[in-house]
Amino acid sequence: MNSTLTTADSTARKPMLELSNINKTFRLGPADVRVLCGAGLTVFEGEFVALVGASGSGKSTLLHIAGALESADAGSVMFRGQDLSRLSRHSRHRLRNHAFGFVFQLYHLLPELSVLENVLLPAMVCSPWYKACIRARPGKRRALELLEQLGLKDRLRHRPSQLSGGERQRVAIARALINEPSLVLADEPTGNLDPKTGQTILDVLRGLHKGSGQSILLVTHDVHIAAQADRVVTLQDGKIVDSTL
């Protein structure tokens, strides 16, 4: 196991996501880009981990592998005791839908949908009937709750293009949380925002973390942001090299 996991504090809690010995190489014609070689990382239940590293060091790649969006060349990804590489396609979809919530640097909202519809989309994906989600109380109520919590109560019918960057990111966060995932995977959510707005977004994430105890794996290259996490891990040369508490 990697040295990063040997803290007394972390062994006391249950590990939620365990990445070990992850290798990933992108083949671009003649030149291979070796991005990850033997990276390992554990996120515990209810933990807020910040992943830092230089640009191009492979942070996003690691996050995608952790979120079952991409598969590793070698190594294992365990989520609550199940090996992601062994899962059927269907279970992976379910996992992405229920267990993980993604937040991206570029928000990635669907431009044709309103704020409310964007937030509800993951809930619709998991429900067999569109009606069951958009009409039925629980899904919609939760979406409204989230949006109110994030201060977007009166923007429900707006389109993403009518919102500012910070507001869009808050919508993206609401979308990531609608299915009450156990782990939020945020890829530089503040990267595109000014420091002040970025801090607000981080406060929102931290508030949620404190409130409902969701685990967060946050990728950033901003030291100030990273410092507010429970733990900071650093990715360098394809490996996790440092972890602070």
Place this chain on the structure above:
Amino acid sequence: MYKIFLCFRYLTRKGIVLFPVLAVWLCVMMLIIVNSIMTGFVNRVRDAGRSLMGDVVIQSDSMAGFPYYRQLQKRLALLPQVKASTPVISGYGLFNLPEFQVNTGVQVMGVEAGSESKVSSFGSSLFWQYKAPMQAVADLRGAGFPTTRTKLLAYAQKRLLAAAKIEATRQQHYANLKPIGNHAWFASIRQHWQVIAHEDYQQAVYKENRADRDLRMVQALPNKAFSSAAALRQAMVPKAPSFTPPPQAANRYLTGADEPKNGCVIGVDLGLYKRDRFGHYHRPPGVRFSPVIITMVPVTMKATLAQPQSRRFVIVDDSRTRVYAVDSKTVYIPFHVAQKMAFMQRQDLLAGGVRPGRCSEIQVLVRHDSSENNILAARKAIAHVVHQLELLHPQMEIAGIRVRTWDQVQAEYIRAVDNERNMITFLLGLMSLVVVIVIFLIFYMLVRDKTRDIGIIKAIGGSEEGVGVIFLLYGMLISSAGAILGLCTGVSFVRNDNWIHDHILWRIFGISIWNRKIYVFSKIPDQIDPHAVMWIVIFAILAGLVGALIPAILAARQDPVEALRYE
């Protein structure tokens, strides 16, 4: 399901999808219109053919016809399936109208006016005896029922006056059209206006003639009260049509006391009447009751030509069956006259004995709950009767008698028209495959444009199939939207095609596609074939599915991470 939801959002919020919708729309509309008009055409031809000859026709291969037809008719009358039958003589002849210097080859049909009208639509095809009174009754409805002859007269007079007034103003309008500028372009517009003004004038003349004719008909009515339109119709339309000219007409034109006073009926498209763009026939005064000479060339039993037979007739009526091939070539004369002219009459032979009278064909009307099967069964029974009679009379057997249903008689012709319809629909359908390409191209663009969205949907748990289905469904939604629009507009276009043609195409743009001067039918024939329309719509929807298939597969296969990196 989120797929349907996303489809709807994409459909309502992406302008580009209007193009494939438009393409499908236009194609579906075009196919429905073309198919309906062709179907209408085929069915009109069929129905017209049927009304020409009754349900079953007993025909001889020989031009000299077949004997013992009366005996045959008597036996047929005993069959429960047979409602009526009538003998017909047909032969070739020359038609000469000295006063109008018309000379033309015609098909001469000798028919028994009374019984022929029971079997075929001969009676109702006659203008002066049937159609004109029917029109008059319709025109006089405005007088209100019950009514008296006096009231009808007053009403008809008022109508005539009003029509004459309109005619005068239209004529004035036509004469007063002023040039608008001297550019060639203006000249062509003015020409079109002139044509329209002239047409309006002609229509007014037509209406006036009609009012005039109606007035005369009312004048000829018995002096009594009429309780309803039906009662008036009964008084106006003769029960059985006849060839007999009114005495004054016969006296006026026929010379020589020995001449039989026979009437004849001419096909309406024989060339004596002008037809306007609206399909109305303009019957010049003087054609009716003018004397004609009809010459027939009899064919002997040995198939040699005998001395040509010429007789004088008076035109008493014209017949419009709506089959141009018939109306442009046929003259009807009384059966017994035709029989003599064709040398088919009963004759005492010099060597003793009698040569029986002959006819060319017998038309039979089957008792009408007449489904196709019913008629086929009747044909079988009739063929059996013919066969039995043939056993009795060897002369009949030589004549080579064929018993066929109306459908069989015109099968070849109908099949040709029917094939034409199917081929045109098929070819247009093939051309409509362009729609598949349009949808493919637009979807290909769309999938590229939506690459990021695809990544997002997959990141939040959408499966490959789910994403594929979104685009397939989307394609189907687009083609369904187009198909439904095409269905609605196509059907309403077909319902109003004659109006659109006359009022928009012709009046405004000066385009006349359906020229009633040429076509047999005065209206564009249209009949929506629900079966064909259903297939057109189904194929259109499938076209959307097929066009979207490859882009949908590409979308489904899209790697989510790559899609998310896509800028």
